[in-house]
Amino acid sequence: MPAHLAGLNVHSKADAEKDEKRRQIFEAALDLFWEGGFHAAPMAKLAQAAGVPVGTIYRHFENKEELIHALYGDIKGQRIKATLADYDPSLSLRERFDRLWRNGFLYCVEHPREFRFAEQYAHSPYLRDAEKSIQSELFEDLGRFFAEGYRDGVFKPLRPEILTALISGPMNALAARAIARTCKFSEEHMQDVIDACWDAIADRH
Amino acid sequence: MPAHLAGLNVHSKADAEKDEKRRQIFEAALDLFWEGGFHAAPMAKLAQAAGVPVGTIYRHFENKEELIHALYGDIKGQRIKATLADYDPSLSLRERFDRLWRNGFLYCVEHPREFRFAEQYAHSPYLRDAEKSIQSELFEDLGRFFAEGYRDGVFKPLRPEILTALISGPMNALAARAIARTCKFSEEHMQDVIDACWDAIADRH
Amino acid sequence: MPAHLAGLNVHSKADAEKDEKRRQIFEAALDLFWEGGFHAAPMAKLAQAAGVPVGTIYRHFENKEELIHALYGDIKGQRIKATLADYDPSLSLRERFDRLWRNGFLYCVEHPREFRFAEQYAHSPYLRDAEKSIQSELFEDLGRFFAEGYRDGVFKPLRPEILTALISGPMNALAARAIARTCKFSEEHMQDVIDACWDAIADRH
Amino acid sequence: MPAHLAGLNVHSKADAEKDEKRRQIFEAALDLFWEGGFHAAPMAKLAQAAGVPVGTIYRHFENKEELIHALYGDIKGQRIKATLADYDPSLSLRERFDRLWRNGFLYCVEHPREFRFAEQYAHSPYLRDAEKSIQSELFEDLGRFFAEGYRDGVFKPLRPEILTALISGPMNALAARAIARTCKFSEEHMQDVIDACWDAIADRH
DNA sequence: CATGAATGAGCGTTCATTCAT
DNA sequence: TATGAATGAACGCTCATTCAT
Numbered sequence: 017m018p019a020h021l022a023g024l025n026v027h028s029k030a031d032a033e034k035d036e037k038r039r040q041i042f043e044a045a046l047d048l049f050w051e052g053g054f055h056a057a058p059m060a061k062l063a064q065a066a067g068v069p070v071g072t073i074y075r076h077f078e079n080k081e082e083l084i085h086a087l088y089g090d091i092k093g094q095r096i097k098a099t100l101a102d103y104d105p106s107l108s109l110r111e112r113f114d115r116l117w118r119n120g121f122l123y124c125v126e127h128p129r130e131f132r133f134a135e136q137y138a139h140s141p142y143l144r145d146a147e148k149s150i151q152s153e154l155f156e157d158l159g160r161f162f163a164e165g166y167r168d169g170v171f172k173p174l175r176p177e178i179l180t181a182l183i184s185g186p187m188n189a190l191a192a193r194a195i196a197r198t199c200k201f202s203e204e205h206m207q208d209v210i211d212a213c214w215d216a217i218a219d220r221h
Numbered sequence: 222m223p224a225h226l227a228g229l230n231v232h233s234k235a236d237a238e239k240d241e242k243r244r245q246i247f248e249a250a251l252d253l254f255w256e257g258g259f260h261a262a263p264m265a266k267l268a269q270a271a272g273v274p275v276g277t278i279y280r281h282f283e284n285k286e287e288l289i290h291a292l293y294g295d296i297k298g299q300r301i302k303a304t305l306a307d308y309d310p311s312l313s314l315r316e317r318f319d320r321l322w323r324n325g326f327l328y329c330v331e332h333p334r335e336f337r338f339a340e341q342y343a344h345s346p347y348l349r350d351a352e353k354s355i356q357s358e359l360f361e362d363l364g365r366f367f368a369e370g371y372r373d374g375v376f377k378p379l380r381p382e383i384l385t386a387l388i389s390g391p392m393n394a395l396a397a398r399a400i401a402r403t404c405k406f407s408e409e410h411m412q413d414v415i416d417a418c419w420d421a422i423a424d425r426h
Numbered sequence: 427m428p429a430h431l432a433g434l435n436v437h438s439k440a441d442a443e444k445d446e447k448r449r450q451i452f453e454a455a456l457d458l459f460w461e462g463g464f465h466a467a468p469m470a471k472l473a474q475a476a477g478v479p480v481g482t483i484y485r486h487f488e489n490k491e492e493l494i495h496a497l498y499g500d501i502k503g504q505r506i507k508a509t510l511a512d513y514d515p516s517l518s519l520r521e522r523f524d525r526l527w528r529n530g531f532l533y534c535v536e537h538p539r540e541f542r543f544a545e546q547y548a549h550s551p552y553l554r555d556a557e558k559s560i561q562s563e564l565f566e567d568l569g570r571f572f573a574e575g576y577r578d579g580v581f582k583p584l585r586p587e588i589l590t591a592l593i594s595g596p597m598n599a600l601a602a603r604a605i606a607r608t609c610k611f612s613e614e615h616m617q618d619v620i621d622a623c624w625d626a627i628a629d630r631h
Numbered sequence: 632m633p634a635h636l637a638g639l640n641v642h643s644k645a646d647a648e649k650d651e652k653r654r655q656i657f658e659a660a661l662d663l664f665w666e667g668g669f670h671a672a673p674m675a676k677l678a679q680a681a682g683v684p685v686g687t688i689y690r691h692f693e694n695k696e697e698l699i700h701a702l703y704g705d706i707k708g709q710r711i712k713a714t715l716a717d718y719d720p721s722l723s724l725r726e727r728f729d730r731l732w733r734n735g736f737l738y739c740v741e742h743p744r745e746f747r748f749a750e751q752y753a754h755s756p757y758l759r760d761a762e763k764s765i766q767s768e769l770f771e772d773l774g775r776f777f778a779e780g781y782r783d784g785v786f787k788p789l790r791p792e793i794l795t796a797l798i799s800g801p802m803n804a805l806a807a808r809a810i811a812r813t814c815k816f817s818e819e820h821m822q823d824v825i826d827a828c829w830d831a832i833a834d835r836h
Numbered sequence: 837c838a839t840g841a842a843t844g845a846g847c848g849t850t851c852a853t854t855c856a857t
Numbered sequence: 858t859a860t861g862a863a864t865g866a867a868c869g870c871t872c873a874t875t876c877a878t
Contacts, residue, residue: 027843053346058851060861069860094290134346139337139344139397174413177398182417185390192344193382206380206843212387216421219410264869265844274843275870285869440876461743463756465670468872470840479839480874544755549747549754549807551668584823590825595800602754603792618789622797626831674848676867684864686850695848839878847871854864 031077038076040066042087046129053136054084081142088137091130096155098123103157109170110214111159117187117210124191131191163216172219182216243281245271247292251334258341259289286347293342296335301360303328308362314375315419317366321416322392329396330406336396370422377424387421448486450476454498456539463546464494491552498547501540504604506565508533513554513567519580520624521569527597534601535611539600575627592626640698644682653691657702668751669699683742699798703752706745711770718772724785725829727776730823732802739806740816746806780832787834797831 043169044066046059052162059080063070099120103112124131137143162179165171190209194201201209228379249271253262264285268275280287287326304325329336342348367384372377374383393416399406454476456468469490471482487493509530512520534541549555572589574582581589600619604611611619657761659681663672674695682832714735718727739746752758777794782788788795806823809816829834 056346059853060851063861071855071860072854075859079356081292096862102290135344136346139340142339143263149328172413172417173409174417178395178410178414181391181394181398182421185392185394186421187390189386189390189393190383193386205380205383207382209378209387212377212379212421215425216387216391217424218415218420220420263867265867268844276843276872277841279870349840429876452650463814466756470872473840480841481839484874485838504864549750551671551751571741581744582823582827584827585738588805588820588824588827591801591804591808592824592831595802595804596796597800598802598804599796600793615790617795618787619797621792622789622793622831623785625833625835626797626801628830629831633839673846675846678865685866686864687862689849690862837862839876841875841877843872843875845872850870851864851866852869854862855860857859 021041034076037066037068037072041073041076041083042067042090044057045083045087046133049133049136050129054140063105077170078146084137086144088134091127094127094130095120095123095134096158100157104147105160107167109161109168113214114210117183117213118206118212120184121187121191121206124188125194128195131195169219171217174217178193179217183213186213239281242271242277244274245273246278246281247295249290250292251338254338254341255334259345266417276397280392285310288349293339293347296332296339299332299335300325300328300339310365314366314370314419318419319415321363321366322388322418323411325389326392326396326411329393330399331409333400336400340393340397368371374424374426376422379422384422389419440474441607444486447476447478447482450478451483451486451493452500455493455497459543459546460539464550470475493595494547494552498544498552501537501544504540505530505533510567515567515570519571519575523624524620526571527623528567528616530594531601531616534598535604538605541605543619545598545602562573579629581627584600584627589627593623597617597621633737649810650682652683652687655683656688656691657705659703660698661748664748664751665744669755670786699752699757703757706742706749709742710735710738710749711773715772720772720775724776724780726784728829729822731773731776732798732828733821735799736802736821737805739803740809743810746810748784750807751802755785758792784834784836786832794832798828801828 044062045057048065049060052058059070059073063073072164073083077086098202099116101119102115105112130221162171162176166173186209190201228241246267249264249267253267253270264278265277268278271278280289304321307325309320310317312320334363365378367381371378391414393408454472457465458472458475469483470480472475473483476483483493486580487496498514509526511529512525515522517525572581576583596619600611643825656677659677660672663677663680674685674688678688681688688698712732714736717730719730719755722730777786777791781788801824805816
């Protein structure tokens, strides 16, 4: 690679290594947090579990708190990405709803460490700074999805926060149960819940 | 009180004082937990805020963890009690549902410290022992309420955990928002949400 | 008992009760010290094990340290008493030696709690005040025993402390082993050791 | 040292520093334990006396108990080493016995802090794990010494534990006295005691 | 006199962060 | 730049002793 183009490269070898370290630290954190919450993870233990020296963590994150915020941001992004993975605007609203719910729920159930951490974080005093870290581009599809539902009179004329609560409230509650009991919901159960959530938000006129 | 009845009194003066201390400690804990979570409340600070010496806390609770478990149990009981405060089996299922939801939601919104603590606890690694602390008598009414709904075909034939998630999921999510924003939902909003939750669980055949 | 003689009674009923309490406390202390040394015995635990209220211990002993000193004095007295139990000045020196050694050793082995406590005490910083608590009358026989041995040229002309060390040194060391291994020395073994100790102190000219 | 041999050095500079710290901590512990036993030495005080921060102690020893065990092991090794310092298999058994006893005794008397600590430890509830820490190689000479004595019929046919008790029992008892009184035994006294111990173990047929 | 709940100084230990190498 | 030993404030908890009842 010519020297004058080096700067254009988004991912140099050094960057790749940096990302790799970051990933390792996140993984180690998820493992330790899963086992015993934020407290069960002293930085030294975290570093060892991640296979990096303690000092290295501080080169990637200003301090423990920032590491936690960053991890939350990362997971939030992943969850949204997974939720929208196969989003197809050409499908009907109802079909899109099904997919979105199913995707979101499956992400939680298939990423228990991530889900549990996010729940813990979201209900802890760390939450404050959270809103900043949303990758807003990902929300565009969701925004259009809601707008369409309102426009066509398919959704009840309730504030978006309320619709969101009617959807993600049950989703999170059931994901937590599914994880705690380590028994996956059957496909049929899941469809029942999706239908129920749809009933909650759909306007029957 | 006649002397010959003194022995029948469940609460002696000493017991009353003990309860009073317990209350003070719980109150101090709620204040400090509200401000900064479990960590922001060292036992010494807690003791000072409660106006008791450190050692006294340990006469009431085996250790910090048990204090937290006990506080959760206490709040859980309060919430259930508040939810069922004016439960009237002679009302229609729908009317009872409205009251239950409203009562539960208002308890959360009117007891933000208690609600936030309970949410934090429920999503933390402390959760494990929680189930034990349920005062099961209080659940009897709720049990009958669900049973009646199933029997009459008013509720969808879904497992009770699912119905519960469809009700308390949105309730908690909205209470958290209401508290965080420190703006109460209007009466009208609340009724909309109750209706939506009813739609989620009600069987339309 | 006529009232005017009450004062002459060394042991009134109250005194007897006092002794009984004292005994209970000593017993509880020996049990707890045996299990885990001085530290494993908080005053509250001690009181509970003794079946008396905490305050009562402080009516019998100024503080924990004095209780320990008193217990040591008590045991020291018991051991000397047991050692001299069947002392008979009319026997030969050698016969008396055998009995003394045997008695002393058996006291240790048969009172492991007392022995272990005394050893622990004697090698701890508590020792300082110990010498005071000897009941000197009991030593008279021993004093005469040694004096006789020196006078008749049966014992080596060494300072009494040295003779004592030559006798009680091995006795304590072996008692400790016997207790730790929970296997009693056989009669034959014991006689061998007594003979060896005698060889150590006896002057062969 | 030539550069190509540097790697062969068992003790790097860092190791040397570590040993130095360890020594400082041991020294401080001996000073404080001498003055008032295990209790008179809170970790903070210990750290200050050793001239290191508290945390540093915990980098060298898992906890206070392990520090005490390690100190005991260290002293035990020193004592054995001192006892065998000039061991010469070509000397007669009796000459070797004299040297061993004298060396052992002098170590105690010349290292009063070490001796007192070891005695305290050996009679405390800590003892349990002690046996592990013996440097067994050092015992080889002693083992051969005893074996030779038995083989040649010089020693009484008693179990080694008994012979040991007959030797070290008086040694420790006298060392404790010598230290407590801070008056050294004269050379003559010491020889008398050595002779007495020899009489205790030697078989006269 | 008898009681045992109350007290709070003091303990052993942890761990986020720094900085000499 | 990379490392991980060093740091010490802060924590949860204990327990000898007191004193109101």
